Amino acid sequence: MSRQKKIVIIAPDGLTAPLARAASVFGEVVAFESFDELDRWRRENGNGNGHGGTIAADLERALQETGCALTSLPLPLRELFDALALRSCTPSIAEVLNDWPSRRSFYRTWRDAIALPPSAFLRRVRALHAERLVDGGMTLKKAAHIAGFSSTDQMRRARKSAQVDGDWHKTGLRPSAPTG
Numbered sequence: 001m002s003r004q005k006k007i008v009i010i011a012p013d014g015l016t017a018p019l020a021r022a023a024s025v026f027g028e029v030v031a032f033e034s035f036d037e038l039d040r041w042r043r044e045n046g047n048g049n050g051h052g053g054t055i056a057a058d059l060e061r062a063l064q065e066t067g068c069a070l071t072s073l074p075l076p077l078r079e080l081f082d083a084l085a086l087r088s089c090t091p092s093i094a095e096v097l098n099d100w101p102s103r104r105s106f107y108r109t110w111r112d113a114i115a116l117p118p119s120a121f122l123r124r125v126r127a128l129h130a131e132r133l134v135d136g137g138m139t140l141k142k143a144a145h146i147a148g149f150s151s152t153d154q155m156r157r158a159r160k161s162a163q164v165d166g167d168w169h170k171t172g173l174r175p176s177a178p179t180g
Contacts, residue, residue, distance in 0.1 A: 006030065006088075010038060017145065030088050031145065056085035058128040065124070066116050073113050076100075089148045090126040093119050123158065130155055 007023045009016060009031040016031040023029050032038040041053065059081060063070060070081060083099065084091065096118065100106040110118050130147035134140060140152045149155040 008032070008038070010035060020145075028087060028089065053088050054085060055087055055090055055125055055129050058090075058125045058132060059085050061128055062121060062124045063114075066114055066121065068114055074109055077109060077113055089146060090122055090129060092148075093122060096122070127155075127158065 007027045007029045009019050009023065009029060011019055011031070011033070013033050016033060020029040020031045030041075032041065060070070063081070070078060073081065080096070080099070084096075097103055097106060107118070114121065116124070126148045130143045130149065133143035133146055138146070140155070144150075144152045144155040147155070149158070
């Protein structure tokens with residue numbers, strides 16, 4: 001598995017999203033609006049020790065929800081999950097496929113080990129990550145961006161879609177709690 005470069009962007013709010021999109025072709029992007037925000041993120045996320053601020057907990061939770069244990073997965077999938085756990089945001093399926101020798105073998109290996117399709121699983125990880133960030137006090141806008149949603153509207157639509165379907169396993173998202 002290739003290790004992706006991490007790019008840190010510190011820019012005013014209106015610039016972070018376009019800069020992050022442009023830079024994402026060169027590596028994993030983490031964007032902040034100020035040095036204070038970067039410092040706060042470092043303090044809250046274990047100073048970059050490889051586990052804090054990553055999607056490791058979200059990956060583990062999504063795996064548990066599918067009824068799979070990491071130790072029961074085939075070695076190539078375990079290695080993939082180990083690499084993904086070090087990331088600070090959920091990759092797209094295309095990014096995951098870049099690190100696999102063959103698209104066909106990836107899907108076959110995945111299907112034999114995990115019942116939920118890879119795209120639905122990654123959406124679930126993204127949703128869990130955003131939820132955890134919001135629960136930690138982050139704004140919806142910032143959580144949506146860091147978790148990999150293009151906007152808070154996309155995040156809301158994804159949650160609403162899960163609620164309408166009535167089964168998050170189909171969409172990879174947990175339905176919103178009822179309001180009222």
